[in-house]
Amino acid sequence: MSTLNGLIVGASGYTGAELAAYLHRHPHMNITGLTVSAQSADAGKLLSDLHPQLKGIVDLPLLPMSDVAAMAKDVDVVFLATAHEVSHDLAPQFLQMGCVVFDLSGAYRVNQASFYQDYYGFTHQHADWLDKAVYGLAEWRAEDIKQAQLVAVPGCYPTASQLALKPLIDAGLLDLNQWPVINAVSGVSGAGRKASMTTSFCEVSLQPYGIFTHRHQPEIATHLGTPVIFTPHLGNFPRGILATITCKLTAGVKAEQIDAAYQQAYAGKPLVRIYDKGVPAIKNVAGTPFCDIGFALQGEHLIIVSAEDNLLKGAAAQAVQCMNIRFGFNETQSLL
Amino acid sequence: MSTLNGLIVGASGYTGAELAAYLHRHPHMNITGLTVSAQSADAGKLLSDLHPQLKGIVDLPLLPMSDVAAMAKDVDVVFLATAHEVSHDLAPQFLQMGCVVFDLSGAYRVNQASFYQDYYGFTHQHADWLDKAVYGLAEWRAEDIKQAQLVAVPGCYPTASQLALKPLIDAGLLDLNQWPVINAVSGVSGAGRKASMTTSFCEVSLQPYGIFTHRHQPEIATHLGTPVIFTPHLGNFPRGILATITCKLTAGVKAEQIDAAYQQAYAGKPLVRIYDKGVPAIKNVAGTPFCDIGFALQGEHLIIVSAEDNLLKGAAAQAVQCMNIRFGFNETQSLL
Amino acid sequence: MSTLNGLIVGASGYTGAELAAYLHRHPHMNITGLTVSAQSADAGKLLSDLHPQLKGIVDLPLLPMSDVAAMAKDVDVVFLATAHEVSHDLAPQFLQMGCVVFDLSGAYRVNQASFYQDYYGFTHQHADWLDKAVYGLAEWRAEDIKQAQLVAVPGCYPTASQLALKPLIDAGLLDLNQWPVINAVSGVSGAGRKASMTTSFCEVSLQPYGIFTHRHQPEIATHLGTPVIFTPHLGNFPRGILATITCKLTAGVKAEQIDAAYQQAYAGKPLVRIYDKGVPAIKNVAGTPFCDIGFALQGEHLIIVSAEDNLLKGAAAQAVQCMNIRFGFNETQSLL
Amino acid sequence: MSTLNGLIVGASGYTGAELAAYLHRHPHMNITGLTVSAQSADAGKLLSDLHPQLKGIVDLPLLPMSDVAAMAKDVDVVFLATAHEVSHDLAPQFLQMGCVVFDLSGAYRVNQASFYQDYYGFTHQHADWLDKAVYGLAEWRAEDIKQAQLVAVPGCYPTASQLALKPLIDAGLLDLNQWPVINAVSGVSGAGRKASMTTSFCEVSLQPYGIFTHRHQPEIATHLGTPVIFTPHLGNFPRGILATITCKLTAGVKAEQIDAAYQQAYAGKPLVRIYDKGVPAIKNVAGTPFCDIGFALQGEHLIIVSAEDNLLKGAAAQAVQCMNIRFGFNETQSLL
Structure with a gap:
């Protein structure tokens, strides 16, 4: 089975660190980058500077987010561990580059644009992707996840x-x-x-x-x-x-x-x-x-x-579970 | 206002220690004794050996419980911080000696003997006292508490x-x-x-x-x-x-x-x-x-x-509040 | 024994709240004000909004710090629970108004101006007061504290x-x-x-x-x-x-x-x-x-x-202990 | 590389559970049994009843310890997560059956029989094995560990x-x-x-x-x-x-x-x-x-x-690290 290239956007948080640890030990994944927002004081640090339990395991640098075209090059899979508005904007850009996107924010979880107006305080601009997004409640949506390009992983x-x-x-x-x-x-x-x-x-x-x-x-x-x-x-x-x-x-x-x-x-x-x-x-x-x-x-x-x-089945583990399902790996690969 | 003599039965626990601290600083109370069961390994120790925060404040010994007649001598008020069955047995004995009893166990909280069979696993032997007991939910039963000889303090x-x-x-x-x-x-x-x-x-x-x-x-x-x-x-x-x-x-x-x-x-x-x-x-x-x-x-x-x-308004503070109400002290005396 | 008027400057922190609680229950103290810096988002709130355990006990407002002359009017005692630099500046102003000052910061703890250059990063401007300040390690300096106008309470x-x-x-x-x-x-x-x-x-x-x-x-x-x-x-x-x-x-x-x-x-x-x-x-x-x-x-x-x-004998309680000593109250008044 | 049969004696504790989890995921280990003392109330329960995080992962039963000859049959490796005195007695029995023993107790850590009299309160009966035991401070004793039949894993x-x-x-x-x-x-x-x-x-x-x-x-x-x-x-x-x-x-x-x-x-x-x-x-x-x-x-x-x-590098992980060294597996196999 071939190896996929994966990018974690918003990798500095607790969920990002868990994702990185899972992907690092995944036999079919190669982490091509970990990013943080360009303004972040954490840009340039190692992930293991922020999360010292990963020292010697995942010592990759946190790259400042630049243009998506550059970041997405040769990337198969993107995990967005970003704020709702950021995911809202970034997901379509990565999708247009052909990446499969696992969004851990709330930006694509409910297929009603008005929902975002009411509960998130922003106007959703991507009704098309909202329409195509699959809600990644993994035990219930496996068949849809297998076909999805955008999975909105529930929290x-x-x-x-x-x-x-x-x-x-x-x-x-x-x-x-x-x-x-x-x-x-x-x-x-x-x-x-x-x-x-x-x-x-x-x-x-x-x-x-x-x-x-x-x-x-x-x-x-x-x-x-x-x-x-x-x-x-x-x-x-x-x-x-x-x-x-x-x-x-x-x-x-x-x-x-x-x-x-x-x-x-x-x-x-x-x-x-x-x-x-x-x-x-x-x-x-x-x-x-x-x-x-x-x-x-x-x-x-x-x-x-x-x-x-909350950080695993409620975030990072479910995202990886969805990825495993999407790409035909064992559902619990690297999780157990 | 005269000073009352108070006895705490079952003083070694967390509630007992809180009670002792309250009574110690109460201007109208004199602690005549702190007791534990005669079998307890704590008998003979100081209360402050078990609860070192009270060292130098309440250094009274934990006396092994002996016969009630002796313990109740000259005692006006008894606090029972004992197991349900122990309170069930002891309360009537202290009451017969003329003490006012504040029971922090469940033994007199519900005026139905069958309740104890169903939920506590023992047969209640003191229907008369169950009848006379006042449920010490202090904000709601002040008038009854003022007349009570037995107050069943809710937990x-x-x-x-x-x-x-x-x-x-x-x-x-x-x-x-x-x-x-x-x-x-x-x-x-x-x-x-x-x-x-x-x-x-x-x-x-x-x-x-x-x-x-x-x-x-x-x-x-x-x-x-x-x-x-x-x-x-x-x-x-x-x-x-x-x-x-x-x-x-x-x-x-x-x-x-x-x-x-x-x-x-x-x-x-x-x-x-x-x-x-x-x-x-x-x-x-x-x-x-x-x-x-x-x-x-x-x-x-x-x-x-x-x-x-849970140890204060849910136990010791409410017991003292009931006592304050019962004897006409300021309701929050020594509590605030 | 007469009642003293007390002011707590920097009352919003954990130490300030403890100080306020102690002074509130002190029979010889009247809290004339609690202040925070004029820029603080907490100005105008009640102390008990920030420290809800004090609700119903100390519901005084946190006043924005204004000019010392106005704040010090009729004030006998000032507690400074402020940053080192702030205490450094404020203490002399209150002292000149005749207040007795208990400073809980480090600004007057060591009687060497160079110390502040080396360890606090600022130049001490008040060598005279540094000279007169008494280090409030209460068990050791009681005789000096009794005479002091400025007590530098150790942390x-x-x-x-x-x-x-x-x-x-x-x-x-x-x-x-x-x-x-x-x-x-x-x-x-x-x-x-x-x-x-x-x-x-x-x-x-x-x-x-x-x-x-x-x-x-x-x-x-x-x-x-x-x-x-x-x-x-x-x-x-x-x-x-x-x-x-x-x-x-x-x-x-x-x-x-x-x-x-x-x-x-x-x-x-x-x-x-x-x-x-x-x-x-x-x-x-x-x-x-x-x-x-x-x-x-x-x-x-x-x-x-x-x-x-750390907040009591290491801060607020020791400050009140020093005050009790300074004014001839029982050393543990309101502390036990 | 062949698969080894492993037995964990004293598997009900926190260290035992960690050991079981490590061995379970070890590609060259097969857990043949988990034991507890014959008197233990936990005998007959599943390990995952006591340590529910292992439910679905290690659901093996806790067997009451019986005679060593029976328990050691076909067993290559024994981990003793037992009390000092129990390890003292059991280790030689397993060793005589040809097992390699990793003892996590203190019973074989110091090569002086008098040490046990002085600090453990028992007379060491197995000077020969004390002599042969290797202290399993893994980073320092790898060469000895490779030859050892008894490794006394430091805590x-x-x-x-x-x-x-x-x-x-x-x-x-x-x-x-x-x-x-x-x-x-x-x-x-x-x-x-x-x-x-x-x-x-x-x-x-x-x-x-x-x-x-x-x-x-x-x-x-x-x-x-x-x-x-x-x-x-x-x-x-x-x-x-x-x-x-x-x-x-x-x-x-x-x-x-x-x-x-x-x-x-x-x-x-x-x-x-x-x-x-x-x-x-x-x-x-x-x-x-x-x-x-x-x-x-x-x-x-x-x-x-x-x-x-303390449970991993201070106990279970170091024991498995020693085992990996002893049998020529990758030193961190199943640990990372």
């Missing part, structure tokens, strides 16, 4: 939430008149690598934020096809997400049916682990590419607990 | 949950056909001071537990008079509780009505802080005797966030 | 280090030909309340910094009168300092002599706690105004462990 | 300390009349996987322990051939070790000589990373098989900072 909260809810919704096991209540807690790395008071060590403490206003709420609702109540929290740990989801069951649904729906949905899907008993903790998934799902029910009430590493 | 989850929900339920602002969903995360001190794998440093990680089976669910439901879905989590921090509560509003209810209900319920109640905007974080309350409450709503959906220090 | 590392070493050096128990090795770990609050990559939650990890170059090394050495090797570390906890100090004993010195030196130095000094056995942990002192000291020796080698809350 | 503190000091001592760069001062902080996993008050979440806090009495002090001193002062601390993080080492330089030694000594010692040694500038933090090495070393000097004083993951 942390939507991945954990949808992997937990979609099998049950599709199987008609939930009474959706009562909206699922998703309470999710994310580690601080979810806020990105930057100086801010919000993520300052002494300020971080378990607290909800963005109540009723977080843009992942409509993303989840759109892709599930049903409204949800989504309450994100910032927790005092570096990485991981735990979503506790409370739902109403369709009358008469039993535990076996829930379990069967999960088994059926995720048979042969190595990165989703369904629990026979008990529910996951953050530590079960931190540092792993898995999304773990457990549940309990009583009467018509169901609690699902879904956990993942 | 961490029930206090945070009820203080948040009760004003709205009483005002008819919630559509209770849809059960309130209480997702709560507690610091590890809530599990008590003892060696266990569950609370071992490397094992602790954000995780739900006791889903649908935690005994605080029926306690909350009984006192609120309406069912709730309660999902407790263990979090990776030593102290504090944060409850995120999702409810359905009665049709047409506006934010102003929610706010008015809280203002009315807690006017003149110094230990409940209602937020004008935003919601509390754990750090806002850790180390304080407050319960902080904030909320947000959208359409018919309401999210309430309630936070407290 | 976190120097307090923990000097309280541990000074009794032994003064008693001639150490062989100083071998420099004492001070390894100290500070909580993140020691870096102040501001957004920075260094104190970003995901970046904090146990690590030494400022090796051989930290300005506290010459401060400690100057006041002890002997060189030391001082290696500070940033630790992954919000508050507290632990210093592990390795020294060589004068030939023949026994444990009893060490103990006697400490007992003699700190008899009647309520904020230094000497351990009979064992050594302190950070949790023993976090949230308390104490400095705890324990030691162990073997042959000619001595290990001293000194711990304090 | 966390000794590895970090010796890798930092040995090149400088061997090159004569240190004035050892002044004993090197090793201050080291370990994550809590270093204390093993068990319920205890010491490692209880709410009790853990930065604190020295075992001052002058820790058995790693004589182990380090013996292997370095020079006395040291070693002060271990327990830190509030799950994994990692940071050692800050203060030494006196031989007169006239310059930074370049230090650097040259490290470069020479560790050229071609991929698991030791020497820093050009700056010093490591715990996060640089947690989850990696590296030991990172940086230093700073001033005059005759040298500070070395050495960091590693």
Whole structure:
């Protein structure tokens, strides 16, 4: 199997570093470059200067982003770990150069231009690509991903939430008149690598934020096809997400049916682990590419607990998983 | 105002230490003794040997529990920071000696003997005292507390949950056909001071537990008079509780009505802080005797966030608050 | 005893908040104002907006700093919790208005103008005040503090280090030909309340910094009168300092002599706690105004462990302790 | 290259789980069994029940230890992740069966039977094997390891300390009349996987322990051939070790000589990373098989900072590294 050339745009952040580590150990990938914005103070540094755990492993320099034509030369695959607006602008340029693009931002996740006006505060200019983009929820969209030129990789909260809810919704096991209540807690790395008071060590403490206003709420609702109540929290740990989801069951649904729906949905899907008993903790998934799902029910009430590493199954690992699917590699190549 | 003699039974735990610190600085209290069970390896040690932050402040010895008649001599007030079964047995003995008892266990919190069979696994033998016990949710039961000989002080989850929900339920602002969903995360001190794998440093990680089976669910439901879905989590921090509560509003209810209900319920109640905007974080309350409450709503959906220090407003501070009310001291004496 | 009017300049930080809490509960103090720099985005906010644990306790506004003459009117006592250069400029202005000034910065801690050139990067303009300033290591300088108009309150590392070493050096128990090795770990609050990559939650990890170059090394050495090797570390906890100090004993010195030196130095000094056995942990002192000291020796080698809350005995509590001493209040008034 | 059969004895702990994960992904290893003591409550459980991050990866059962002859059948390699006394007894039995044994306990680390009497409290019965055992400090003993039947893999503190000091001592760069001062902080996993008050979440806090009495002090001193002062601390993080080492330089030694000594010692040694500038933090090495070393000097004083993951380079990774060396595999096979 031939080797692909890959470029990571926006490589200085936590997700970029994880991507670089995965690609570095991928037998069919050759990293042709890591870039940061031309203005970044990190330009010229080594990735391992910023992320010293990679010293001696990925010591590549962070190149200042220049014109796309030059950067894309001989590149097969581009990962965009950039801000939404930046991805919005760059993706079409790389696509026109023939690259396959895996965008980890929100810029191409919802196929409605108005969505971006409402929730991201910018006017989407690329309805054509929005149309062609495939939502990279890997366990559910493998067939589309195989054909895609642009994959919009879903992020942390939507991945954990949808992997937990979609099998049950599709199987008609939930009474959706009562909206699922998703309470999710994310580690601080979810806020990105930057100086801010919000993520300052002494300020971080378990607290909800963005109540009723977080843009992942409509993303989840759109892709599930049903409204949800989504309450994100910032927790005092570096990485991981735990979503506790409370739902109403369709009358008469039993535990076996829930379990069967999960088994059926995720048979042969190595990165989703369904629990026979008990529910996951953050530590079960931190540092792993898995999304773990457990549940309990009583009467018509169901609690699902879904956990993942926000930087891995919620970002870099899912992007590489999509790439593996797209190019016919083993789905978990370099992830396990 | 005269000085009362106080005894703390079960003083070696985290709650016992907080109680001792409060009573020590209380101008109208004299600590006559701190006890531990006669079998405890801590008997004979100083409280400050176990809790070194109290060195030089409360250096009293932990006495092995002996017969109640001897221990209760000249004692006006007894705090039971003991296991449920121990409180169940001891409370009547101290009461018969004429002491006023503040029980921090669950043994007298619900006035139904069957409750203990179902949720605590023992047969309650003291229906008479169960009948007379006053539930020490201090902001709501002050008049009863003033007359009580036995106050069953509610613990961490029930206090945070009820203080948040009760004003709205009483005002008819919630559509209770849809059960309130209480997702709560507690610091590890809530599990008590003892060696266990569950609370071992490397094992602790954000995780739900006791889903649908935690005994605080029926306690909350009984006192609120309406069912709730309660999902407790263990979090990776030593102290504090944060409850995120999702409810359905009665049709047409506006934010102003929610706010008015809280203002009315807690006017003149110094230990409940209602937020004008935003919601509390754990750090806002850790180390304080407050319960902080904030909320947000959208359409018919309401999210309430309630936070407290599990060892203080969720245990020791509320016990002292009840004592202050009972004996006519300033409600926040020694707490602020 | 009359009530003093107090002003806190630079009140928005962690130390400022602790100072405000102490002064608020001080029976002989009236807070006349809390200020921040005129440019600060925090001007106009309440202190409790920034430090929500103080909501309902200290809800005073943060006033933009204006001219000193206006701010100092009717003010008896000023606490400067400001940057070194700011304190350098402001202290003389307040002193000229007749205020007693407690400066928590480094601007007046060492009575050598050249020190500031070498270690702080600015030229000291106020040699006269530098001359008159009393170093507020409270247990050691009480007689001078009582007379002082300007007290330069030592900070976190120097307090923990000097309280541990000074009794032994003064008693001639150490062989100083071998420099004492001070390894100290500070909580993140020691870096102040501001957004920075260094104190970003995901970046904090146990690590030494400022090796051989930290300005506290010459401060400690100057006041002890002997060189030391001082290696500070940033630790992954919000508050507290632990210093592990390795020294060589004068030939023949026994444990009893060490103990006697400490007992003699700190008899009647309520904020230094000497351990009979064992050594302190950070949790023993976090949230308390104490400095705890324990030691162990073997042959000619001595290990001293000194711990304090960097924001309290290492800042705000020591400043209030100095004020209590200066004005004849009980030394621990409002601190315990 | 043929595949070896490997057995992990004492597989339920944190080190055992890391070993199992490494061996599982090793292309030349086949795990024939994971064992726990016959009395363990974990016998019969899956490794992934105890360490859920391994679910779907290593789901092997934990077998109760039975007689060695049966367990050793067809086994080429045995890892003993057992208590010192257990390793002491088991190692000879496996050795007599012809297995190559990597012992992660202290039972064969020092080639003096009296050492065990003095520091481990038991009489060593196997002087012959003590004699033949090779100390598995991998970067230094590769030639011996290649021939060894019994490798005594050094643990966390000794590895970090010796890798930092040995090149400088061997090159004569240190004035050892002044004993090197090793201050080291370990994550809590270093204390093993068990319920205890010491490692209880709410009790853990930065604190020295075992001052002058820790058995790693004589182990380090013996292997370095020079006395040291070693002060271990327990830190509030799950994994990692940071050692800050203060030494006196031989007169006239310059930074370049230090650097040259490290470069020479560790050229071609991929698991030791020497820093050009700056010093490591715990996060640089947690989850990696590296030991990172940086230093700073001033005059005759040298500070070395050495960091590693206590469970990896300080235990499991070094054991696998030794195995790779022993059997001629790539030294970092399955580690990177």
